Amino acid sequence: MFTELEDEYRSYLLHIGCVFFAASFLDMKEAFIILYVLLQLISTEFQSELKLLSLFLSFFDTGLRFFLRTLQNIFMKVGSQKVVSLTYELRKKDATGELIQKLESDHPFVYLFGVGGLLPKFEESLSGLEAGNEFSFDLSAKEGYGEQNAEAIVDLDKKIFEIDGKIDEELLQLGNQITMQDQNGNPLDGIVMEISDDKVKMDFNHPLAGMDLHFSGTILEVREATAEELDHGHVHGDHGHQH
């Protein structure tokens, strides 16, 4: 048997619990929780001071955490275990060189730093930057995708390109990029350089090998990686893995 007051007290405790629970789970959606609490304040008849207190506490807690996180993100620096969104322009040689690739803010480059997979000099040049900072730096071919390797240019038997005893003429054309496999079954992209009666010369160098490169762009956002992202070694969400 509970008295009326105890019953009421329990329901408010539950209310506080629910809001705290939602706030901790919804993560970035905390702004909506604040909105929810505000609506509660406006719409419900809060006769008891206890209820008012519970709403105030939920509001304060959620608001404070939202504020702190926003503040934290503003001053967060690019580095290991941070998820970084950025735009960039990649050019040959220097700032006036031929444009190779351009990523704008509607399709930014989003990457978990410190897990490998980026050119070391690229990661190094961006580390310590904050959202809003611009960057611009050069990479020598060696710091980029390496020098052209003569051994990566090979003559292959034309027979390899036969499917059911017939050459796929549409695929086997000068300049075409064809994905093949190395001895270990790993995919390897090569460009068709020469076709003779029985041989095909393929270049398996990285398309940017032997090239000096210039990167420039802007850091859009830096945030802490979630435990799950660190575990998987990649970014989740809008511009990351969706699984």
Ligand SMILES: [Zn+2]
């Ligand atoms: Zn994942």
